[in-house]
Amino acid sequence: MIPADKWEVIRPFIQRVSQVIVITAEPTFQKAMQALELEAINLWMKPLSLSMIRHDMQSAFRKLSNQNDVEERTVSYVDYESLFIESDEAFSYPVFLLEVEDLKDLPHLRSFVKQYPFSVRPQVLSTSERIVLVFGSHFHDEVERARTLLYEWSYVSHTPMAIAVHTRQQDQSLQEIYIDLIQAMELTFFTGYNQVFETKDVGTWRDFDPFLSVKEQNEWIDMLSEGDRHRIRRWLRTEFFAFTSPYPEPGLLRTRLTSILAQVRRYMLKSQMTDDKYEKHYKSTFDHILYGSNLFRIVQEMILFIVRLVETVNNTPVSHRDAVDHALAFIRKEYRNKTLTLSQVADQVQLSSAYVSDLLSKQYGRSFSEIVLNYRITYAKEKLLSTDLSISEIAEAAGFHQANYFSRVFKENIGKTPREFRKTT
Template identity: 25%
Template sequence: MEKFVPNRRSVIFKWLLSYISILIVPLLVSGLVYMGYSRALRSEINDVNAALLRQVKSDVDARLSDTETLSVQIGWNPRLKSLIADRSENYPADAYNLIMRDFKVYRMSNSFIENFYILLKDKNAALSNVTVLRDDLYEQMIDRYRLLSNGEPLRPLLWNKHASEFITLQEESRPGEERTVVALLQSLPLDSSVDVNATLLILLNNSQLTDTIRNIQWIDRSVVLLLDENDNILASSEPYTLPTELRYSNLDEQNDLYTYTDESGRAYTVAHTTSDVIGWKYVSITPNEVFFEKSNDIRRITYITILCSLLLGLVMSLFFVKSNYLPVRKLVGVLADKAGIPFDQRHNEFGFIEDALSSTLGDKQKVDRVLDKQLQHLRQSFLGRLLKGRVDPSMSVQEALSLYDLHFSSDDFAVMVFYIKEIEGKALGGMDREKQFQLARYIIRNVFEELIGRKHFGLMTEVDDLQAALCNLSPGAADPEGDLADAAREGLQFLQENFGIHISVTQSTVMHSLEEIPAAYTEAYTATEYNILMGRADLTSYRDIELGLKEGNQTYYYYYPLQVEVQLTNFIKSGDYNNAKKILNELFEINFKQFSLPSMITKCFMFNLTSTIMKTIYEITAPDHNDLSELGAVERLLGCQSVTEMDMELNKILIRLCEYTREKNEASDLIRRAVQYIQKHYSDETLSITQIAEQLSLSPSYLSKRFKEVHGLGLLDYINKTRIEAAKVLLTGTERTIQEIAESCGFTGSNTFIRTFKKYEGITPGKYREVSSSPQE
């Protein structure tokens, strides 16, 4: 047994590929599960981040609200109100001590406050919970603070009206050392609507603000910061430089969670919310890798699961492929060994098994088909010789019929010939012309063998590139020619409607012996020639065209009298297409519809009509025969194979000739008007082709072309010659100077006149005057 080795087309590889494809499904599911988990984890971390940010907002906003409340309590302190109302410079020291004692209580009640001052405008002093600052100390204390937004001093802002207004200050705590401070300004007294006699300045404890942010349990490596409207970081969980993407104006309340990428390509997720007390924003910034680090374990487990599934699936696929493939391999080996059929490496095993079984079991059918095909070919060849009367004389017709298994039921025969005129539509589209006609002949053969076989016996064959049917008519048929005509008409309609095949079908008369079969074929072939000439695609019987063919003394003629030819020529020359076409229609009506001319007489008429067209073309286009390039059309007219083709070509030529004639007549009138204009205005030195064309409402190029066609020279040459002729009259008949003559004839100067005159006359104007005035010997 021959050793078998699977090739690359083997089914083993297809099976393996199918099993592996099944493995893709769980792998895709695992990937989708991992992606869903990652999204869920990211969403959960963002939710936690946002919740923590809301907690910071709640705590800080509560402290800020307490500070506002404290400012109101301080403002309503009766001792403080009395102090503000007192305008004297010397206020009792005991009263100061009582107020400072109250301030200590306020200070101890709110750890969020670092310090506060009552700035007294009239007394030029500042009162805190521990001391009273006067004069220079007071000035120094105020000058330590500047606005963080623009660096302006705090002093001008103190005596404006403020109602618990938070601001950010830059404090110079020590020489050369500054820090950012959040402060609250409250104008005093509270019940004053205009005058501001004092201002409460509360300084918040920034370290407390930062600790509040840091004390929240944040996600690792997240940064939380408090941002004011001027992009100042008031507090932060760790040192941070604010990037452009996180400016206050870029934090949209409608999009409180989004992602941005810094210059290094690192991505961050940003959450933010706005304080309910003031316009500050609480911002949380988390690197995106935090999310991926949280999902590393799940990702690792997913990868391991996918890898294990893939390995296990591959092992099982190989096992099942091998188990299923062994019986197929044995069967292929047996067929290759026992049947002696080598395994074709271009096919897989199933293809080889199919080919081997077909080869083994179909040998007898193949031999029978070859014999039937050979017999059919021989029978077709015999029928062709029988129709043309070229049967081998060494064998009788009866013997040949017996040899080719042909049996006729009667001695009555008729012949039908089929000619394919046209194939259209999509039924036989998509193939070249040769294959179209080959398939069409096959269809015609099957259709008409079936139609003829309904009442008679018919055999189809090909003769001289035509298809012919030898019809053996059934005994006792009442109207055999009518039966064949009905079958032909039904076949014509079926082929046109279903396949777009247009054919000519001709039918002979009925013959009554085998020996008359060639005569029947001759009749059908003659009728086919007539159909081709007339361009017909229908049923034609030999009886329809046999009028006079059997009468030896019959003289044929066609209708085309001389006066009709003259009328046709005159109508064409005058460009009267409608009357010219009317004459042609009358000629075709009389010659081909009222009478049936034999093919040779029809050809004579076609040549005569073609000769008329050629003579008319010559007369119209003379002397320049290139004006109308109809030579190709005449050649096509001479090559027409049918009356229909000739009618179409004649119509095309008539249209072109009549158009050309009308255009030529119109051009002659235009050129006459152009000449008149030149004769009248030649003395105008600005006269040009463009000027003339504008007067005639034509384009310069069209006018130049038509002028040259009529006069044989260019329009500019004609203008110059007209001027030269006028100048010649003045040279010989007057004593005017060359310059005067040049100007009066339209030349721009004497030099141009001399150059142009010499170009056309061969001598200068002066020489011409001298020669013309000298006496002639």
């Protein structure tokens, strides 16, 4: 028999066995109660009788054979089509979904499941990405049994696995259950593997627009142009590491990450960082976004790529073409500053004012003053339509010294005064 201090640890493993015979050298009431708790066929006490051993072993094999026949008949009707085809027939028995983080270990998981001593033998439906366990009878503590299965898998493999358990009460077809299990399994994208998820705890995904707004695009242009690694890290971690339930749909998050990577790609091309080393790292990061199983690792990989890229650019001598881009980024950042001058921009790129003016004119077909004025008028147009600020307040915020001058140049460029623009647009 099992020592008293080990009983609670060993009991769950013994209960998974279909037929139990208990043997003890201590014929006490406590040992008899343990045998009853395990629903043992018999409690053997030394000395043993050969006829009793033969009788109990034959009885155990007979019951085991009958039980296997019942289980086979119970679950044999379930097929793969039931997972994918709509049906009005409700399925009321437990269903588990198993998924390993590394698909290379899926054959190992199939072998593990085949040999695992389930107390109720499930039908195993294996797909190219996951394994479905369909049980043919009810049992208690589905979640606890899933945790035990996960625990024992950790002893035979270093590959993380997650299990989703169907725990919703309403009548559902096997196809509907399978869809719920897949959605529950998608939580691994946020919380990782080595966990058991319950379908009853999964709600609807939170919807959002995944693409960068104009403001966010400009923010990324500035961060990359300025080579601000700390700000880039902070932006990505704030954006992607603070999610709580209800979680956003994982596919939309992947889209948002690719939208950010598109800005990085433009920065690569502009900075002429297109050698094989960075092209491979870029493609690897893109693959991580599309196929990575965990959001945290995807973002960490993205941070690593962007920071290395920015550090290389920062340590590369600035060409005159790059100087124009840096100059424009500085203008975009400071155009609302009334005291902004061409000499300040020239100081930023370490070139003469006359040469910067010439570069801007050749690159953009406008002078420094015209570029600044265009940014200020664009800002003023946005505020005229989206706020109730007065004309003078908007002029002040946009970087104009006087409201009258603002109104005059606004009409020259837009064809209407600020007040007319606000009323008629």
